Amino acid sequence: MKFPLKSFEPPGRIALSLVCLAAAGRADNSTSIFAPAATPAHAIFGLSMFVLAVTGLIFVVVFTLLAYAVIKFRGRAGDGGREPAQVYGSTQIELAWTVIPVLIVVVLFLATARVIHAIQDAPKPASAVDVTVIGHQFWWEFRYPKLGIVTANEMHIPVSDPAHPTPTFLKLLSADTDHSFWVPTLAGKTDLIPNRVNEMWLDPSRVGIYLGQCAQYCGTQHAKMLLRVSVDSAADFDRWVRAEQQAGAQDAKVVAGKRVFETTACINCHAINGTAADGRFGPDLTHLMSRATLASGGAENTSALLRLWIQNPDAIKPGSLMPAMKLNDADLDAVVAYLETLR
């Protein structure tokens, strides 16, 4: 897909790498909008450099004039209280500084309209991967309808080679209030609004982990509704898909924990493929151990933190909608052991 304003990118990049912003942007966990790694973010970056150049120029001109006026026309002690020439206006000057801004606006608008259209009306190729994103208070549900996968909080998508693009097209829905999907290095944000279907697309060109978070205030734990997008090579993505399509591991050693899980309230909210647990209020746990974090990025996925999360979610994410399960130590250990088999 060809995008306008790509010519602004190289000089823009050079300019910015002189500023620490770009330096920070090179790190793998960067969330800088000026470190684009997918076409929508690239297109916006090019446009933003153009807009910054134009507004920067306006700023320099007007700032200089203001500074000049403030310095040159200060009243001096030797003025003797005389009033300066009382000028009421000038039609030519008014015309000039009306026409020029109009022209600037027209140019900026045209540049913008091209990018709006290019991003929003981009056609969807047959090779696109479909993901349905459902926003919840305060976690992300990811469904891959054509692949039969349901997962949460960490999204895996294939890398997209510009020569043979395999973009990911997202459908954005919400189960409760408004949310917003924002991974700055990949694309601009799009909101998830209940009773409405929104769409966006990503075609990241580099393998890696991309971070983001919810960008529309959705309640108490809006701040920790984090996003983790893993852009995988084609082979890795296939491997991940096949692993996700398996039912939950059935390890005889953790039968006790599985029983605790199935007989307490866990199954009301959570689902584990291949078991009786089929709740959809909370994240799908079938492959919990394939994730790097718990609680939509609120904590690292370690044994101790998993235990703490189940025992007292408020210790990690106060105000999250997961209730403290109030299990005794034995049950807690058993459940944790069981969950740790869900790779």
Next chain:
Amino acid sequence: MSTEVIPIEALQAAGKPWTETLHEWVTTVDHKRLGLLYIVLALLFLVVGGVEALIMRIQLVHAHNTFVSPQVFNRLFTMHGTTMIFFVAMPILFGFANYLVPLMIGARDMAFPRLNAFSFWLSALGGLLLYFSLLGGSGLYGAGNAPDVGWWAYAPLTAKAFSPGHSSDYWTIAVMLSGFGSVGTAINIIATILSMRCPGMHLGRMPLLAWLNLVMSGMVLITVTPLTAAQLMLLVDRYLGGHFFDTQAGGSAVLWMHFFWIFGHPEVYVLILPCFAFISEIVPVFSRKPIFGYPVMVGATICIGFVSMSVWAHHMFTIGMNSYANSFFTITTMAVGIPTGIKIFNWLGTMWGGRIQFKTPMLFCVGFLFQFLIAGLTGIMLASAPFDWQLGNSYFVVAHFHYVIVGGILFALFAAFYYWYPKITGRMLSESLGKLHFWLFVIGFHATFDTMHIPGILGMPRRIYTYEPGRGWDALNLVVSVGTAIQAIAILIFVWNLISSYWKGARAGNDPWDAWTLEWSVASPPPAYNFASIPAVASRRPLWDLKHPEDPDSLYE
């Protein structure tokens, strides 16, 4: 000439019991006293809103801080925004309008003095109700809860399902009351300006302050009311089982957004127009020249009034409107920058060729001009929809609008305080404290709000009580927070100046700035009846004509 007028109150003041004075103030219908009541109300809420901001900035000083809980933080940003917009900015601007408009058009009072008082007390009640939520938010049984839905109160977060208890209702009703007060005052201002100008003051000879308040009031009539309507709908949803914004029943969350922003965007123009008024009155006097391009300034104002009604969905660029809608709102938003820019150029033209006196009011005006320019340019950036898809709902936006509100509106208000305080009290504010206030505030303002743009660019969303380390946001947030402390100190100096100058300031006389509009023809403070006899005017600067009988404006305009 009313320079011969004796300030009668000074003679009667001694020996009156405080209860009688209090009763007079509580039952006053005098526009000057009501103006002051509005201003004092606003200053009290400014301190409250400011403390809310300081607490939030302490919480954000580093990642994973635990100074306040997420619940408290969410209430803080909701209350901060609601307080600052509805109980600081609106009242203080209405307060200045109330005080100045009749004086500047040669009238003795507003058109409807009792409506004036009613509107004030309604607004005050709204403010009280908003803060009563701390006690009564969830009923008096459990802990009180301030509203925590953000000052835009997006649906369906405000539905009973997601906001149980009464905290959202306190937001709704408090703001609705403030809205009724605003509409009442707007009606009053329009009626006053259209029906009570002194002889000779046809509309083309009115001070720009009157024009700007006229257009602002016209806007209030059609922009505050959509919010009132939406709030009525929200109450129907929450208490009568209605479905206006009930997404389960087919209702639309986006409809609330449209209604809110049809109010919310023009509202910021409602706030800025009276500030343009202050700049337009003060810059000429301290440049010693008339305003450059008066007719164009009027035209640009009316233009802004209309065009600003067409831009609202630039707050909704990310909600998934189609490319045509996004393009439309991009161009209208950029277009509204044109008359606004023209105003900046006209102020520049006023200063050009002048003999600028850098007294404190002018310092704040110059600060305004530089800062409003920058704010306008970041606004143009946000107007470009794709750029907004990245920057929207991030700290870049928070930086942009605080740049306008603090760097623009508050600076203009400071200018107005230093300029008109002598007229209101009869004393000059201290110039040295004023300059200290100015420079300290400039340093704090730029430390906070220049820096704040960067976390937005680095991906920091707004309305988050904490953030992740390792994203490069920590040091920046620290600088932002330190700047707020400096601003707080500057404000304390300002408040001290206001209080101490009341007793120790130099006596001002009628016309300390050698200015040209009618309010400077009466005593400082003005008598209750304003003018001994209603003046008649022949130009836009009646006092210039008097002081320069050989070269009156009436020959040129």
Next chain:
Amino acid sequence: MSAVTNPLVRQPAGWILPDRGKVAMACLIVAESAIFTIFVVAYLYYLGKSVAGPTPSQVLQTPIFYSACLLFSSFTIHRAGNLLQRGRRDRFLAWWVLTIVLGGLFLYGTGQEWHRLIYEHGLTISTNLFGTTYYSLVGLHASHLVAGLTMLMIVLYFGVTGRVTEDHSPRIEVLSMYWHFVDAVWVVVFIIVYVIGR
């Protein structure tokens, strides 16, 4: 700054400005129109979007008679105002009473319609989107009508006790403006709800 002493100021011949009461009422009408517009927009937006429950074409009956009453009341109040201006206080009162009666009739008609909708068709404000938007819009109009009727009855009381004179004509005219506005809103609501909406 008095005109007498300043030779530079030529006193303009007749300095006449608009009546502040009329200006204020015009402003109020503008503001109220904005509120009604938002309710109308919501009504139109939600047409056909109710998930369940009765629809407009199923349950609405066009209130022609009562609407005619309200429209005619605009004429009667206008006539009353003219009569007062010419000093015909008795005739003014008669037409004023007629206005109140017509307004009351309209209100009765609305109540009757609502009774039928609630008890015969089970349509309430919480039934579905149609119910919510219909009752809100028509109810908002009715509440403005009630406010208007209250003002009219206060004037009636003053009139009957002989305190309304020709000098009060401007204020009566301001009140008339409000009444005409309420009528005009009904014309819009009528078209939206009973014509377009079905």
